[in-house]
Amino acid sequence: MSNGETLFSGKRSYEYLKHLAVKIGPRLTGSAGEHKAARYIEKEFEAFGLKTRLQRYPCVTFENRKCVFEVRERGKWRSVESEPVMRTPSTPTRGLEGEVYYAESGAPEYLSPEMKGKIVLVCGRISPDDRPRFLSYKPKALIYVEAGRGGEPKRTALRDGETYGSLPMARILHTDGSDIVKNGLSPARFTMLNTEKESYCLNVIGEKAGSDCPDEIVVICAHYDSCMGISGASDHAAGAAIVIELAHVFSKLPAKRTLRFIAFSGEETGLNGSTFYADDLARKAEREKKRASFNEKADKTELQKHRLSFNLDVHGAVLGQSHVMFSGPEDVGASARLLAREIGMACAVSQGPMSSDGTPLAAVGIPAFQYARAGGGGGHTSIDDIKNLSPDSLAKAGEFSELFLRRYVTRAAVFPFSREIPDDQMKKIKEYFTNAKLPVPGEKQQKKGKKKPRGRTGPSARKS
Numbered sequence: 328m329s330n331g332e333t334l335f336s337g338k339r340s341y342e343y344l345k346h347l348a349v350k351i352g353p354r355l356t357g358s359a360g361e362h363k364a365a366r367y368i369e370k371e372f373e374a375f376g377l378k379t380r381l382q383r384y385p386c387v388t389f390e391n392r393k394c395v396f397e398v399r400e401r402g403k404w405r406s407v408e409s410e411p412v413m414r415t416p417s418t419p420t421r422g423l424e425g426e427v428y429y430a431e432s433g434a435p436e437y438l439s440p441e442m443k444g445k446i447v448l449v450c451g452r453i454s455p456d457d458r459p460r461f462l463s464y465k466p467k468a469l470i471y472v473e474a475g476r477g478g479e480p481k482r483t484a485l486r487d488g489e490t491y492g493s494l495p496m497a498r499i500l501h502t503d504g505s506d507i508v509k510n511g512l513s514p515a516r517f518t519m520l521n522t523e524k525e526s527y528c529l530n531v532i533g534e535k536a537g538s539d540c541p542d543e544i545v546v547i548c549a550h551y552d553s554c555m556g557i558s559g560a561s562d563h564a565a566g567a568a569i570v571i572e573l574a575h576v577f578s579k580l581p582a583k584r585t586l587r588f589i590a591f592s593g594e595e596t597g598l599n600g601s602t603f604y605a606d607d608l609a610r611k612a613e614r615e616k617k618r619a620s621f622n623e624k625a626d627k628t629e630l631q632k633h634r635l636s637f638n639l640d641v642h643g644a645v646l647g648q649s650h651v652m653f654s655g656p657e658d659v660g661a662s663a664r665l666l667a668r669e670i671g672m673a674c675a676v677s678q679g680p681m682s683s684d685g686t687p688l689a690a691v692g693i694p695a696f697q698y699a700r701a702g703g704g705g706g707h708t709s710i711d712d713i714k715n716l717s718p719d720s721l722a723k724a725g726e727f728s729e730l731f732l733r734r735y736v737t738r739a740a741v742f743p744f745s746r747e748i749p750d751d752q753m754k755k756i757k758e759y760f761t762n763a764k765l766p767v768p769g770e771k772q773q774k775k776g777k778k779k780p781r782g783r784t785g786p787s788a789r790k791s
Contacts, residue, residue: 334576335729337722343371343568344643344721347551348560348713354553356484356596357388357526364551364567365529368590371571372533375578377588382530384603386593389413389484391555393520396470396497398427398512405512407503409470411519412496413484413555414596418468422518423495425467429508435460442466446515450474450504455764462492468517469496472504481707482554486597486765495519528552528592530600533574539583542627545736546587546636546693547573547728548601550594550684560713562706563594565643569725576729582737584634591684594640595707597765601684605691605768608633630691634746635659637732638685638697642724643716647702649724650675654686654752655694656745663696666731672723678752680759690756691769692748696731700724 347354347364354361365381372379396409425446431437432451442464450472453461469491473480480498485491497519506512531551537543549566553559567590574588593599612628615621635655651663651674660676667674680686685695700720735743748756760767 332733333726333729334579335572335722335725337718337720337725339575340568340572340721340725341716341718343571344560344564344716345713347564347567348558352558353556354551354559354564355388355555356552356593356599357386357528361552361592362529365531365590365592368531368551368567368571372531372574372588375533375575377533377535377574377578379531379533382532382604382607383527384530384599386526386528386596386599387414387523388526389521389523389555391519391521393518394497395422395516395518396499397516398507399514399516400510400512404516407499407507408480409497409499410480410482411521412471412498413482413521414523415485415491415496415519415521416493417520418495418518420518420520422516423467424514424516427507427513427515428466433457438464440464446470446517448472448504448507450501455762458491462494466494469494470504470515470517471496471498473498473501476501478710479708482557483707484555484596486763528600528603530592530604531590533588535578535582535586537582537584537586540742541585542632543584543742544587544629544633545584545732546589546633546638546688547732548589548591548636548684549639550591550600552592552595552600554595554707557707557709557711558713559711560716561643561711562641565716565721566639566641569639569642569721569728572721572725573728573732577732577737580733580737583739584736584742586732586737594684598682598684598687601687602766602768605687605693609691609769630693631746633688633693634742635736635744636685636688636693636695637728638683638695639699639724639728640681640683640697641699641701641706643720644700644702645715645717645720647700647720648675649673649698649700649727650677652677652679652681652697653695654678654680654689654748654756655696656747656749658744659694659696662731662735662743663698666727666734670727670730672727674727680756682759686756686759687768689748690753690760690767692746694744694746694748698724698728
């Protein structure tokens with residue numbers, strides 16, 4: 328798709344992408360790479376004349392010093408390719424050994440007291456509700472077998488380590504897991520040494536005030552962090568690059584409403600940046616409403632001024648399919664279908680929370696339009712490389728985004744979407760967070776004692 332109406336440059340966006348994914352490289356939550364990327368995006372926003380600020384919040388960053396998984400085969404130890412699940416405790420320095428127990432998909436039917444003292448393999452997912460029962464059987468470790476036949480195990484971090492207690496975890500390839508189960512390879516030996524330390528994250532915010540309706544705010548956002556040790560070109564330097572280029576485009580165009588461009592941090596470790604932003608809006612709204620001068624009928628809090636979030640997540644793949652997930656009035660989804668058909672772009676549209684940065688904003692009442700292009704695979708692995716992306720693919724996503732924002736945000740005489748999240752949708756949004764054992768943005772959480780990061784390895788790092 329090439330549209331003469333648009334100013335978006337795929338080539339320029341690709342240069343932003345190269346800087347983030349290649350020159351800076353890995354951008355793990357709270358790491359030096361993430362901080363460097365934040366300063367780069369801040370500099371670009373400032374160059375466009377946007378009112379720019381950094382929103383800082385505390386986090387925990389981490390690294391893996393060793394991850395070795397082995398199985399006994401024909402009297403010898405055979406090494407199996409593995410990746411650590413971060414935010415899980417280390418094994419003892421010397422490692423741990425145990426018989427292998429295969430728990431199939433991890434469903435309740437496959438959990439058994441026979442797992443005690445064994446290294447459990449699961450090709451699926453143990454749900455948060457089943458984890459207490461799983462832990463009660465006292466396995467030594469949990470090894471996730473990849474469901475797909477990809478080239479390497481994914482690199483992940485637990486978003487809520489408390490639900491797994493003191494259990495060390497790793498991931499292995501589907502083919503290796505199949506071989507272990509098929510041939511009854513046992514016992515296994517597992518050594519994993521992780522460290523954690525306190526750090527900070529930065530949301531980068533650049534704003535252009537609206538000319539006619541400055542109190543109507545639209546957030547245009549993407550996250551810029553990556554998983555540990557990988558460039559994260561598609562997930563998600565590409566989305567951040569598109570947001571930077573959209574900021575460049577709209578800095579030169581009239582806009583009736585306030586455009587707030589945000590590069591969120593910490594998405595890969597639990598939507599941390601967008602959740603912090605949403606919680607901050609909710610806290611401010613509570614304070615604003617308590618002011619004696621605040622008039623409920625005439626005044627609006629900053630949160631109430633937010634009318635829509637336009638979030639991009641996973642983009643740039645040469646081969647792929649476009650889809651939009653929305654939370655809000657049906658008109659939001661209809662607008663995506665209408666524009667896609669008008670310009671001849673196939674785009675699946677569905678309603679529901681997406682595991683991305685628009686969802687925390689939806690949880691505090693801001694309708695969310697979440698746009699992604701799935702394709703190419705390799706997410707959360709080193710396969711997510713810039714060589715699988717192209718300027719043309721970025722251009723297609725950028726042109727669609729620019730046309731949508733021009734039509735429904737910057738030029739519209741009246742904002743076309745009501746500011747509402749229907750009750751049935753809000754229920755699904757809250758279930759998304761509670762099912763993942765994550766705090767619901769905007770809701771007050773019970774205060775807990777301050778937890779220190781697991782900074783040591785070896786036996787002293789374990790509670791068992």
